[in-house]
Amino acid sequence: MTKPDVPSGLSAEEAARLLRQRVEMGGGDLFLDGMTREEALRRVSSARAGRSSDDLAPSAPRTPAPEPGARPTTGATAGRTSDGGTLILPDDYEGLREIALGCTRCGLSGGRTQVVFSDGPPSARLMVVGEAPGANEDASGVPFVGMAGQFLDLLLATVGLSRADSVYIANVLKCRPPGNRDPQPDEIAACSPFLLKQIDLVKPRALLAVGSFSARLLTGRDGVALGKLRGSVHTYHGVPLVVTYHPAALLRNRRWTRLFWDDLQLLRSVIDVV
Ligand code: SF4
DSSP states (O other): OOOOSSOTTOOHHHHHHHHHHHHHTTOSSGGGGTSOHHHHHHHHHHHOTTOOHHHHSSOSOOOOOOOTTTSOOOOEEEEEOTTSOEEEEESSHHHHHHHHHTOOSSGGGGTOSSOOOOBSOTTOSEEEEESOOOHHHHHHSOSSOSHHHHHHHHHHHTTTOOTTTTEEEEESOSSOOGGGOOOOHHHHHHHHHHHHHHHHHHOOSEEEEESHHHHHHHHTOTTOOHHHHTTSOEEETTEEEEEEOOHHHHHHOTHHHHHHHHHHHHHHHHHHHO
16 A cells, blocks of 8 residues: 555645655656545545635625725726626725626526625635536635645645735636536626726736636737646736636646646746836
8 A cells, every 4th residue: 555645644734745855856746646636635634724614505695805095996997898888897805706696697697596706815825716606616616625725726736835824826718607517608608897807906026817718818828728828928908917727627637736746846937027
């Protein structure tokens, strides 16, 4: 029986440190070759810093607490709607969130349990942009709370980033597509003004797009394969943007974990100089 590389009882920070050491020593598949993904994630989940298991259970929506005075209300701006009309979005964070929480602009509103707006502080240095809520997110109202989200948290911790204080997370779509199918173009057109306004208000120092839908939206490279977008630094309205795989894809294909790690190192180097 293979001996696990990550002993039980580690905190998330300790697990992250071990992970860094393994990579620096040339480990190709990180810790996953020493245990199953499920075992690693169970350990990380039980040891996550700053968030208890109760916080991950389906419950009332968690809402980020904007820092007092950090997002001044300055009026309203307009974006384009999917039907070519004008969508008026406010320039204050709470106003934007309130509009999103009551949104019925596309057909996904009929099947959702709740709108999944964001997680993490709006004062965060890094904004992670994913695809759409899954079942766990739809139930909890918080993005990236399933296994993929826990894996993402662990990998971000390896470069010293946490949604407790430095990472804000949002998706291209705020409502769950049925059966976790891909977002449709009309849904992206209807919902993306919320995301783009979030970026405008959060003003992150760097963006990390995980998965092809957010990568294509933020780079403007529609139809380009994700593998061709990763590995270099793009910009979105002047904000450095790194592209990588969706953490759910890493759970299906362990070879991509190393590539994700490389992208995180690129991201960290960007954050360190902006
Ligand atoms: S997915 Fe976006 S546009 Fe569609 S109903 Fe939800 S919040 Fe509104």
